[in-house]
Amino acid sequence: xxxxxxxxxxxxxxxxxxxxxxEAAEELGxxxxxxxxxxxxxxxxxCRLCVVEIKxxxxxxxxxVTAVSPGMEVLTxxxxxxxxxxxxxxxxxxxxxxxxxxxxxxxxxxxxxYCYLYGVKKGSMEGESHNxxxxxxxxxxxxxxxxxxxxxKCIRACSEITGKDVLDFSYRGFDTKVTAFGDSPLLESDCIxxxxxxxxxxxxxxxxxxxxxxxxxxxxxxxxxxxxxCGTGCNFDLCxxxxxxISVASNPTSVVxxxxxxxxxxxxxDYIYHPKRIRTPLIKxxxxxxxxxxxxALDLVSTRFKEISANNGADSFAALSSARCxxxxxxxxxxxxxxxxxxxxxxxCART
Ligand code: FES
Numbered sequence: 001x002x003x004x005x006x007x008x009x010x011x012x013x014x015x016x017x018x019x020x021x022x023e024a025a026e027e028l029g030x031x032x033x034x035x036x037x038x039x040x041x042x043x044x045x046x047c048r049l050c051v052v053e054i055k056x057x058x059x060x061x062x063x064x065v066t067a068v069s070p071g072m073e074v075l076t077x078x079x080x081x082x083x084x085x086x087x088x089x090x091x092x093x094x095x096x097x098x099x100x101x102x103x104x105x106x107x108x109x110x111x112x113x114y115c116y117l118y119g120v121k122k123g124s125m126e127g128e129s130h131n132x133x134x135x136x137x138x139x140x141x142x143x144x145x146x147x148x149x150x151x152x153k154c155i156r157a158c159s160e161i162t163g164k165d166v167l168d169f170s171y172r173g174f175d176t177k178v179t180a181f182g183d184s185p186l187l188e189s190d191c192i193x194x195x196x197x198x199x200x201x202x203x204x205x206x207x208x209x210x211x212x213x214x215x216x217x218x219x220x221x222x223x224x225x226x227x228x229x230c231g232t233g234c235n236f237d238l239c240x241x242x243x244x245x246i247s248v249a250s251n252p253t254s255v256v257x258x259x260x261x262x263x264x265x266x267x268x269x270d271y272i273y274h275p276k277r278i279r280t281p282l283i284k285x286x287x288x289x290x291x292x293x294x295x296x297a298l299d300l301v302s303t304r305f306k307e308i309s310a311n312n313g314a315d316s317f318a319a320l321s322s323a324r325c326x327x328x329x330x331x332x333x334x335x336x337x338x339x340x341x342x343x344x345x346x347x348x349c350a351r352t
Pocket of ligand 1 (some may be wrong): 033034035036037044046047048049050051062063064065142
């Protein structure tokens with residue numbers, strides 16, 4: 001692999017050719033702000049917040065789309081860089097609602113984080129602003145285009161993660177906005193409501209409907225778990241407040257699915273609290289199912305299994321496992337069948 005020698009903030013460093021300046025800086029522990037860049041999506045270079053100074057270059061360069069080159073001298077925090085980033089944030093805030101107090105994204109908003117970091121307030125640059133109507137006619141996603149900064153991440157996520165291409169930029173200039181075909185509501189588009197656009201949105205432009213007014217981001221405890229809906233085994237975080245699940249969020253460290261989820265995984269968790277959900281074991285007595293304790297149910301199962309095995313031999317027992325269980329559960333199940341029940345009569349619904 002060809003290595004490139006360069007200087008970043010005065011440090012002499014070497015990186016493989018093709019590495020971007022942003023990636024190189026990240027490796028060195030230098031945090032460059034970014035709004036449109038996402039390592040899982042194609043490079044875009046639209047927001048320009050990641051600009052750096054490169055000696056010999058007339059303009060500041062967007063570090064997320066600039067590759068390292070031999071002899072390059074990069075300054076990531078010089079006065080012109082800081083000034084440019086402040087101006088970009090001021091321009092974004094000139095056309096952004098000042099409603100952080102009631103915004104669901106408060107506490108997890110990249111724009112707010114950077115405004116705080118660079119001391120940018122609303123009002124330092126006045127101008128025309130949008131007044132789009134909130135789109136919430138569907139059961140899952142609330143779109144507030146007044147908060148959209150046109151980073152294009154939702155468009156790329158829809159195309160590159162979900163493979164649907166439902167969203168794109170429409171109109172021109174100040175009127176540019178992200179829309180589905182014909183500027184129609186999501187409900188009338190080809191949107192499959194996977195919510196992968198929500199997972200990448202850096203502001204409150206795309207939010208989950210289910211979580212609305214339920215919790216501030218800092219009240220939420222995230223618990224990583226495995227989706228039970230199919231055999232893919234996607235991982236995600238359950239968002240828990242006061243011991244109650246209030247939503248599901250993508251977990252970028254998930255090796256199976258990254259941040260990608262489907263409609264069931266992201267929005268189908270509310271069965272947990274469905275009033276008809278069976279919450280205790282049921283034992284049939286006199287032809288009727290009656291609630292029982294776990295001890296009572298497990299005692300009954302173990303007694304009956306022992307009887308079957310003793311009366312008819314271990315091979316009279318067979319077990320079928322499910323792709324909806326985790327690998328660990330399936331491993332334990334086959335271990336139970338082989339070691340405790342003493343038979344190899346074990347199969348799995350996904351084997352055929
Ligand atoms: Fe580099 Fe947006 S993060 S241009």
